[in-house]
Amino acid sequence: MIQVFLFLHVLAAILMGFYLMLPFLSARLSALKGQAQHGFLHVLFSANRAGQLGLVISFLSGGYLAGKGHYSIVWMILAVVLFxxxxxxxxxxxxxxxxxxxxxxxxxxxxxxxxxxSLSSITGVIFLVLIIIMKFPNWFM
Incomplete structure (x- = not known):
């Protein structure tokens, strides 16, 4: 069962990888005008929705995985706050x-x-910090 949740967790993290590109994509918005700008923003809005779905899946599967593992309380609190x-x-x-x-x-x-x-940039930074924390949980032991 752990392997299924780990697969879901990694798949959701890949889906949320959009948030690393979002600051660069949102910067491109100012170069476009009119209908092109509207269409591109609509694509970003749809991708944000998919990223939010990935966030929920990752949060739930990560909660299961953290319950089965041996992680420090500081790491768990930090992960939940960042999520x-x-x-x-x-x-x-x-x-x-x-x-x-x-x-x-x-x-x-x-x-x-x-x-x-600005929200795109902050979101990208928080997601990057979240990835670092997930990859190196032993820094908080």
């Missing part, structure tokens, strides 16, 4: 993207572009 922070930020990011997508001409995007870019 919750990532979930909250991606939710806020999704709301900003949804607000920018209200007009099909792309006129709402310019007002939300700064928020989208």
């Amino acid at each position: 919750l922070a990532l979930g909250a930020l991606t939710g806020i990011l999704g709301k900003a993207m949804r607000g920018a997508l209200t007009d099909e001409s792309g006129s709402q995007i310019a007002g939300k572009l700064g928020k989208i870019k």
